[in-house]
Amino acid sequence: MFRNLKAYLEALEARGELRRVPVPVDAELEIAEIADRMVKKGGPALLFERVRGKDFPVAIGLFGTRDRTAFALGVRDLDELAERVQTLLALEPGKGGLSALLKLLPKLGDLRGFFPKRVRRAPVQEVVHRGEAVDLTRLPVLKTWPLDGGPFFTLPLVITKDPETGELNLGMYRMQLLDQKSTAMHWQLHKVGRKHYEKARRMGRRLEVAVAFGGDPVLTYAATAPLPPLPGVSEFHLAGFLRRAPIELARGVTVDLPVPAEAEFVLEGYVDPQEPLVEEGPFGDHTGFYTPVDLYPRFHVTALTHRQSAVYPATLVGPPPMEDAYLIEASERLFLPAARLVLPEVEDYHMPPEGVAHNWVNLRIRKEYPGQAYKAAMGLLGLGQMMFAKVVLVTEGRVRPGFAALLEALPHLLPGRDTLFVRGPMDVLDHSSRSFAYGGKLILDATRKLPEEGGEAPFTPRAHPDLPQDPEVQAQRQYPGLWLVALRKERPHQAWEVAERLLTAPQSEGIRLLLLADWDTGLEPHTFLWVLLNNIDPERDGRVLRGASGPVLVLDGTRKLPEEGFHRVWPEKAVMSPEVKARVDARWAEYGL
Missing domain, CATH: 3.40.1670.10 (UbiD C-terminal domain-like)
Structure with missing residues (x-):
């Protein structure tokens, strides 16, 4: 357990898993490119101590490896999380009399800290800006990909209360910075925050919102966890269970919501469901592709509170692997x-x-x-x-x-x-x-x-060294039983025509899976699969065709055209601009990494 973000950063530094970058860097794209390189090679977390034009340092890569994530969550290995939950699920207090009850006592320690603790004084409220004094542009909010609609808060802990039941929710929803006092709130269709918003709309009232940054990294994780709906149980309870100590909560200064006392920053305010929605996006998302512009509620900030020496935590999402x-x-x-x-x-x-x-x-x-x-x-x-x-x-x-x-x-x-x-x-x-x-x-x-x-169907997977030449195939490679094909798509249904031609060749013998993607995907298996899985609706884009040794499952992972029944915008991959890459290359020695 870590009392707050700074305690975690100090522990990472002691382990050799935190590197400080003392030279000035830009919040627009530069930090993201550096962080992307570090997480791709399993490097340390980063603390950017000087961000141009901003008042606070940036910490990023806090969960950048499997081992670091386990450390953040207070376990030796992530598998220990399952062991702890399994111990709780084995509790059977109604069985076995006194002897069984005594056996439960050691297990009950896992529930220590389950319930949050209310406190009156909060380090996150050492500095309070209200009303006209609020200026979100002083925070080092990152722009992470070139086509993003602007800077986005990427590790926000968004707190709302069900307008009918009073149940709390802590979720992580990206927030685009719109101006000095407002952001967009990306409450997707299936999210609990969206349900609270819709209830407030039906009731004709505003919905109070608080957004925290930092605190024990367990709390940040809890906001991302797919917690099932349990009456009276929120992500604050999950965080307390994981850290074996209660999350300390203080009352907001302008909202009737609890806020994490040990956070670095808190934004307080409201969303008014009666207001027009605002345009949000594009955003290079965790899928590795840009999500398009869409309409979402505006979050009005009535207060910004923070520690005297606050550190702004952020993350980067995009083409995998990411943290x-x-x-x-x-x-x-x-x-x-x-x-x-x-x-x-x-x-x-x-x-x-x-x-x-x-x-x-x-x-x-x-x-x-x-x-x-x-x-x-x-x-x-x-x-x-x-x-x-x-x-x-x-x-x-x-x-x-x-x-x-x-x-x-x-x-x-x-x-x-x-x-x-x-x-x-x-x-x-x-x-x-x-x-x-x-x-x-x-x-x-x-x-x-x-x-x-039907029993096992005898099959010997094969990979052929010499593959059939096809004028529309840009690149191809076989692995035992699997065929990767990249093509330059120029017309509707082209992938199926190519697949049918290839499967008539003798080299389709020993193949059960044929995967097709666009020419710019490359043939590195992990990248190919990432693109293909993003680009298929399996029922529309999957067919079973005949190959030389039996049926072959074919998946068309190419971009879909309007003539193929697709009428939405097909997004671009999130790719950093050559100019930013060159700038980071030129400065790499300066960063001390």
């Missing part, structure tokens, strides 16, 4: 025991970074009867934010990293028989779904097949 991958893994581990309670056959699951959370879930089960893979996958799709999962790969072996898991699955996966397309809710950030927040999903049953399921 959000480790926060996602923490949630995997934390909620695994609860998933097992509902789905007893589940042994483990993993969301590979290539899937940027919801696009790909590897699920390992203990199989006992026919059809169980589909039962488990559909059950998983019914659990909270798992409803957004796009591709679910079900296996019985170890849960392996993404690409390796796919190769190991192919001998047990007969396309057509062992593939199932369904439809359901999609993340609103998914740009490829057939319509907004609704699209296709794909379940891949790579478990051993029982006689009732």
Whole structure:
């Protein structure tokens, strides 16, 4: 446990996991490019001590590796999170009499700190700016990608209260800086903050909002966690459970909301549902693509409070791997025991970074009867934010990293028989779904097949050294059982025409999965899979075609055209500009990194 952000930074520095950058840097793009390079190579967290034109330093990369995330959450390894939750779920106070009750006592220590603690004095309120004194532009809010609509707050802990029940919610929703006293509030369709907003709108009243930055990094994690709706339980309780000490909360100076006493900054204010929505975006999001301009509520800031020597925490999202991958893994581990309670056959699951959370879930089960893979996958799709999962790969072996898991699955996966397309809710950030927040999903049953399921289909995966030449194929590569193809798309349905030609070649023998993407994707497997998973609506873009040795599952991960039934804007990848890259290259020695 860390009392606050500065305690965490000091601990990271003592471990050699924090580097200070003493020279002036820009909040617009420069910090993001430096941070991206560091997280991609598993480097340390960074503290930018001098940000041009701003009043505060910036800390970034706080969760930049798996080990650092575990350290931030107070565990030796992220798997320990599952162990702690499993211990709690084993509590059975109604069974076994006095002896059983005595056995529970050591476990009850895990609940120490579960309930927040109210305090009167808060370090985050050492400096208070109200009304006209509020100036958000003095904060080092980062612009992280060239086409972003402006600077965005990327680690905000957004606090609201249900207008009807009074239940608190702590969530993380990006906020675009609009002017000195207001931001956009990115409350997506399925988020709890959006539900509070809609209730306030129906009741004809404003919704008070407080936004904190910093504090114990456990609290920052808790704001990202997909906590199921439990009466009387908020993310403050989850943070207290994880840190084994209560989160200290003080009353806001202009809002009737609790704020984390040990935070670095707090923005207080309101959202008025009667006001017109404001344009927000574009934004280079965690998908690695830009989300387009859309309409969201305006957050009016009535007070800005902060510590005397505050540090502004930020993160960077974009093409994987990014540090959000480790926060996602923490949630995997934390909620695994609860998933097992509902789905007893589940042994483990993993969301590979290539899937940027919801696009790909590897699920390992203990199989006992026919059809169980589909039962488990559909059950998983019914659990909270798992409803957004796009591709679910079900296996019985170890849960392996993404690409390796796919190769190991192919001998047990007969396309057509062992593939199932369904439809359901999609993340609103998914740009490829057939319509907004609704699209296709794909379940891949790579478990051993029982006689009732048709038994195992003999198959020897192959990769051929010499591949067929096709005038529309820019690059291609085979792995045992899998074929990656990049093409320059110029007309509707071109990918299917290319796929059908390639599958008539002898080199399609021993192939069960053919994946197609645009020419600029490259053939590095992890990047290829990241782009493809972002670019498919599985039901629309998946077909089973015939190859030299049997059925082949083909997925079209190219950009979709209006003639193919896609009428929204197809987004660009989040890519840093050459000018910023060159500037960072030239200054790298100055940074001392």
